Every structure is written in structure tokens, then in C-alpha cells.
Amino acid sequence: MITTRALTKRYGSIVAVNAVDLQVAEGDRYGFLGPNGSGKTTLVRMLLGLVYPTSGEITVLGEKIPSRAARVLPQVGSLIEGPAAYPYLSGRRNLALMDAAGSRDSRKARRARIEEVLEQVGLAGLDARPVKAYSLGMRQRLGIAGALLRKPRLLILDEPTNGLDPQGIHEMRDLLIALNQAGTTVFLSSHLLSEIEQLCTRVGIVDRGNLVLEDDLTALRAPTGRVVVESPDSDKIAELLNGQLSDRAGDQLFIKHTDAAELNAWLVGEGLRISSITAERLSLEQVVLAATGPGADRIDGDAS
Numbered sequence: 001m002i003t004t005r006a007l008t009k010r011y012g013s014i015v016a017v018n019a020v021d022l023q024v025a026e027g028d029r030y031g032f033l034g035p036n037g038s039g040k041t042t043l044v045r046m047l048l049g050l051v052y053p054t055s056g057e058i059t060v061l062g063e064k065i066p067s068r069a070a071r072v073l074p075q076v077g078s079l080i081e082g083p084a085a086y087p088y089l090s091g092r093r094n095l096a097l098m099d100a101a102g103s104r105d106s107r108k109a110r111r112a113r114i115e116e117v118l119e120q121v122g123l124a125g126l127d128a129r130p131v132k133a134y135s136l137g138m139r140q141r142l143g144i145a146g147a148l149l150r151k152p153r154l155l156i157l158d159e160p161t162n163g164l165d166p167q168g169i170h171e172m173r174d175l176l177i178a179l180n181q182a183g184t185t186v187f188l189s190s191h192l193l194s195e196i197e198q199l200c201t202r203v204g205i206v207d208r209g210n211l212v213l214e215d216d217l218t219a220l221r222a223p224t225g226r227v228v229v230e231s232p233d234s235d236k237i238a239e240l241l242n243g244q245l246s247d248r249a250g251d252q253l254f255i256k257h258t259d260a261a262e263l264n265a266w267l268v269g270e271g272l273r274i275s276s277i278t279a280e281r282l283s284l285e286q287v288v289l290a291a292t293g294p295g296a297d298r299i300d301g302d303a304s
């Protein structure tokens with residue numbers, strides 16, 4: 001769906017995007033995660049042919065960008081830096097104007113398409129109020145509705161939840177998951193760890209213009225090979241499993257073992273009491289910290 005090879009953008013002495021190799025597959029919900037100023041907007045703009053790379057290659061839907069942008073972009077919906085709309089016109093009128101550009105269908109078909117996208121984004125009951133009276137969440141959804149008019153195979157969204165309240169963030173997440181399940185590949189940038197963790201199937205982590213890690217979330221969050229055991233008998237367990245004990249924090253023991261159920265059965269068989277036992281998995285935050293080092297505290301962990 002999207003591939004970049006050694007994609008680089010320099011602004012004078014600033015390297016905004018540095019030799020990035022990106023791989024987004026059909027059906028992904030891909031989260032492009034990085035702190036403010038790490039080059040996300042620049043990369044998104046390059047994907048859409050709005051900014052020209054200094055060097056490197058971009059392929060979107062099998063075609064080179066920017067040279068073949070005119071062929072590809074009709075199949076791509078996008079939302080960058082807040083949706084643009086005419087503030088004194090209604091949402092429907094705005095969508096009609098977006099749709100009019102490039103549509104040869106009948107008026108009836110166009111009206112039906114507008115109602116369909118409004119329904120998709122949860123704005124079916126929209127009245128005649130001008131867009132300037134909308135909440136930010138409504139404007140954001142109207143922007144997505146505009147992006148959906150062309151029934152895109154791919155949605156590219158730059159910080160789609162910026163400025164939304166927790167309810168708005170929740171609705172946007174549900175909307176993007178529903179669109180993805182209906183067949184649309186979603187690529188979005190964000191500086192919010194929790195947003196990516198809750199929404200995405202694949203993640204690319206960018207730090208100061210460099211893609212430092214790219215993988216499926218399930219692979220990043222796979223079991224580490226340790227089991228975390230909490231027990232009032234932690235001293236006895238630590239003694240018994242001395243060779244396998246990898247770490248300890250009070251009554252919490254980190255034991256080298258791949259099967260929590262098996263270990264549990266064995267410990268119980270030894271007459272030891274277990275408060276909790278689970279296979280250890282890293283949080284996305286731990287993965288990001290490991291990939292980027294101390295600078296990663298600039299990525300916000302909290303979406304609210």
C-alpha cells in the first residue's frame with residue numbers, strides 16, 4: 001500500500017525526515033508514532049505529493065509519488081492538520097463542494113453519496129447550521145466524511161485526534177476501526193502512545209526524523225519469555241526457583257519460563273500460594289523507550 005525507500009527531506013541544515021524505509025500493507029491500521037517535531041507531518045505530506053522529497057522513493061498503491069500522484073490520489077482519502085471547511089456553509093454544502101470537484105455523477109447519486117458518508121462518520125442527523133458552529137469533533141468527522149467521498153482504499157491522517165476531547169477520541173477510534181474492518185487501510189500519525197496502542201495493528205516509531213522501529217503490535221507485545229508471579233510465599237519460590245529467577249520487586253518475581261499455566265500448576269503442587277501469575281509482555285511505552293532512549297519522554301503516554 002505504502003512503501004518508502006531511503007526517504008529524506010532536508011530544510012536547509014534541518015533533516016526533517018532521514019532515510020526512512022516504511023512498509024504499510026493492505027489492511028493495516030498503521031500508527032506512525034513520534035514526538036512533536038520528529039518529522040511526521042513532513043512525511044505524511046510527502047506521501048500525498050504535497051512536499052517533494054530531497055531524495056529517496058515513495059510508492060503508494062503501486063505508483064510512484066509524486067510523479068504519478070494524479071493517478072493515485074483519487075483512491076486516497078486524507079486529513080492533514082485539521083480539516084479545511086468553509087465556516088459559513090453547512091456540512092452538507094461543504095461536502096457537496098468537495099464532491100463537485102471531479103464528479104460526473106447525477107445530482108441524486110451525489111446526494112446519496114453525501115448522506116452515506118455522513119452516516120458512516122455518525123453525522124447523519126446533521127442540520128443546516130454552518131460549520132463554524134460545529135464542535136472540533138464534528139469538524140474532524142466532517143473532514144473524514146470528505147475524505148470518504150471517493151471511497152478510498154487508503155486513508156492517510158495526520159494527528160486525527162488532535163484537539164478532541166476523550167469522547168471525541170473514542171468516537172474517532174471506533175470510526176477508524178469500523179472503516180478498516182470494512183476494507184480501508186488506515187495510516188495515521190500521532191504523538192500519543194495510548195492512541196496508537198488502542199487503535200493500530202502495526203506501528204512505526206520515528207525519532208528525530210529516523211524510523212527507529214517498525215513492526216506489528218502483536219509481535220512487539222509478544223511474551224518476553226518471563227512469567228511474573230506475585231505470592232505471599234515469594235521468598236520460598238525465589239529459593240526453589242533460584243536458577244530461573246531473573247528479577248524481583250518485593251513479592252513480585254520475574255521467572256524465566258514460557259508457560260505461565262504450567263508454572264502455576266507446579267507451584268500450587270508444591271503447596272505455594274499464588275496471588276497472580278501471568279506471562280510478561282512489554283507495554284508499547286517500554287518498547288518505545290527501548291527503541292529511542294531517554295528522548296522518548298517527549299512522546300505523550302496519555303491520550304486524555
Ligand SMILES: Nc1ncnc2c1ncn2[C@@H]1O[C@H](COP(=O)(O)OP(=O)(O)OP(=O)(O)O)[C@@H](O)[C@H]1O
Pocket residue numbers: 011014015016034035036037038039040041042043191
Ligand atoms: N517548511 C519548513 N521549513 C523549514 N523547516 C521545516 C518545515 N517544515 C518542517 N520543518 C522542520 O522539520 C522538522 C520536522 O517537522 P514536522 O512538522 O514534520 O514534525 P512533526 O513530527 O509533524 O511535528 P508536529 O507534530 O509538531 O507537527 C522540524 O524541525 C520542523 O521545524
